[in-house]
Amino acid sequence: MVNLRIPGPTPCPDDILEAVAGQMINHRGPEFQDMIFRITEGLKRVYETKNDVFILTGSGTGAMEAAIVNVLSPGDHVLSLSIGVFGDRFAQIAEAYGASVTRMSAPQGEAIDLGDFRKALVDNPSVKAVIVTHNETSTGVTNDIGGICDIAKEFDKLTVVDAVSSLSSLPFHTDIWGCDVAVSGSQKGWNVPPGLSFVSVSDRAWDAFSSATMPRFYWDFGRAKSYLERGQTPWTPAISIFYGLDVSLGKMFDEGLENIYSRHLRIAGQTRDGIKEMGLELLANELTASNTVTAVKSPEGLDVKNLVKRMQSDHNVVLAGGQGSLDGKIFRIGHMGYVKDQDIDEVLGSLGQLLPNLGFQQKEIAAKG
Numbered sequence: 232m233v234n235l236r237i238p239g240p241t242p243c244p245d246d247i248l249e250a251v252a253g254q255m256i257n258h259r260g261p262e263f264q265d266m267i268f269r270i271t272e273g274l275k276r277v278y279e280t281k282n283d284v285f286i287l288t289g290s291g292t293g294a295m296e297a298a299i300v301n302v303l304s305p306g307d308h309v310l311s312l313s314i315g316v317f318g319d320r321f322a323q324i325a326e327a328y329g330a331s332v333t334r335m336s337a338p339q340g341e342a343i344d345l346g347d348f349r350k351a352l353v354d355n356p357s358v359k360a361v362i363v364t365h366n367e368t369s370t371g372v373t374n375d376i377g378g379i380c381d382i383a384k385e386f387d388k389l390t391v392v393d394a395v396s397s398l399s400s401l402p403f404h405t406d407i408w409g410c411d412v413a414v415s416g417s418q419k420g421w422n423v424p425p426g427l428s429f430v431s432v433s434d435r436a437w438d439a440f441s442s443a444t445m446p447r448f449y450w451d452f453g454r455a456k457s458y459l460e461r462g463q464t465p466w467t468p469a470i471s472i473f474y475g476l477d478v479s480l481g482k483m484f485d486e487g488l489e490n491i492y493s494r495h496l497r498i499a500g501q502t503r504d505g506i507k508e509m510g511l512e513l514l515a516n517e518l519t520a521s522n523t524v525t526a527v528k529s530p531e532g533l534d535v536k537n538l539v540k541r542m543q544s545d546h547n548v549v550l551a552g553g554q555g556s557l558d559g560k561i562f563r564i565g566h567m568g569y570v571k572d573q574d575i576d577e578v579l580g581s582l583g584q585l586l587p588n589l590g591f592q593q594k595e596i597a598a599k600g
């Protein structure tokens with residue numbers, strides 16, 4: 232059995248795979264209506280929100296684009312808080328639609344510093360919205376979204392949050408934090424295949440929507456809202472993924488959200504401890520390290536692409552390499568969604584066997600580190 236340990240798509244349990252194989256139904260009929268109402272309620276429970284939540288057919292990036300085009304106008308000043316590839320992508324989308332983006336970042340492997348963020352808002356009074364990644368999948372770092380939203384509210388700024396690789400795996404308190412728009416994607420912690428993404432829209436975001444003039448059609452929240460009132464989506468939805476999500480949400484509530492979050496916390500700790508014991512180094516500052524993905528620095532002289540290749544060919548463990556500037560410098564272990572302690576035991580065991588074969592003795596590495 233392949234141990235798929237990339238940060239999405241993640242493995243799906245068998246009963247979910249069976250569910251997604253179901254026969255098609257009329258997406259304008261009563262069965263779909265029941266299902267979308269039930270799933271939307273379930274999503275609101277996970278989001279911890281009374282806001283509108285829409286299910287979009289498209290990947291997480293599509294939902295990020297939807298978030299931007301529904302609340303902003305060309306020329307709007309946006310503050311981008313980016314700590315990696317996905318934060319940069321959010322800024323690029325905003326720019327592609329004509330926003331004027333001011334970028335703030337953090338040293339690689341670190342989260343956004345709240346003091347620096349506050350200063351950026353003081354220095355940029357014309358900012359309308361803050362766009363930020365909750366869990367930066369490229370570096371394995373989690374931002375303090377609660378803290379960021381608090382400060383943003385103080386300055387009366389909209390918060391648009393990419394929670395693609397966190398929501399459902401890490402605690403996310405949409406209403407308590409006052410997060411205006413939050414997006415997630417089905418193939419990350421939700422235990423279902425790629426194809427759907429989700430977005431929550433606060434009253435404040437609806438106010439922004441009413442005057443936002445970025446071009447939009449497929450992603451229009453207004454259309455999504457009026458169709459959802461009838462238990463439909465504006466366009467043909469990925470019905471199969473709805474089937475899977477329906478089963479998955481039921482399983483998630485059976486396990487309990489708190490239990491899911493503590494499982495992720497425990498397994499992330501197991502991953503980081505195992506990596507350090509091997510003498511390898513984490514990319515992320517451990518204080519803000521992600522509980523859904525761990526980035527590991529490549530030891531000097533090791534060909535990390537070969538490591539990833541050999542983990543798959545020799546051990547059936549599929550890891551992810553680095554993205555962007557981290558290509559060839561790190562590898563990443565995904566531990567979100569349907570993940571058990573044993574999956575990580577296997578990863579660590581296989582790494583322990585493979586590293587010496589690639590010329591790295593654990594002790595030597597430890598002595599260097």
Ligand SMILES: *Cc1c(COP(=O)(O)O)cnc(C)c1O
Nearest residue numbers: 290291292317366368395396416
């Ligand atoms: C996976 C991911 C996305 C979106 O990716 P898609 O491939 O478009 O689904 C966006 N942000 C983060 C943080 C992610 O991990």
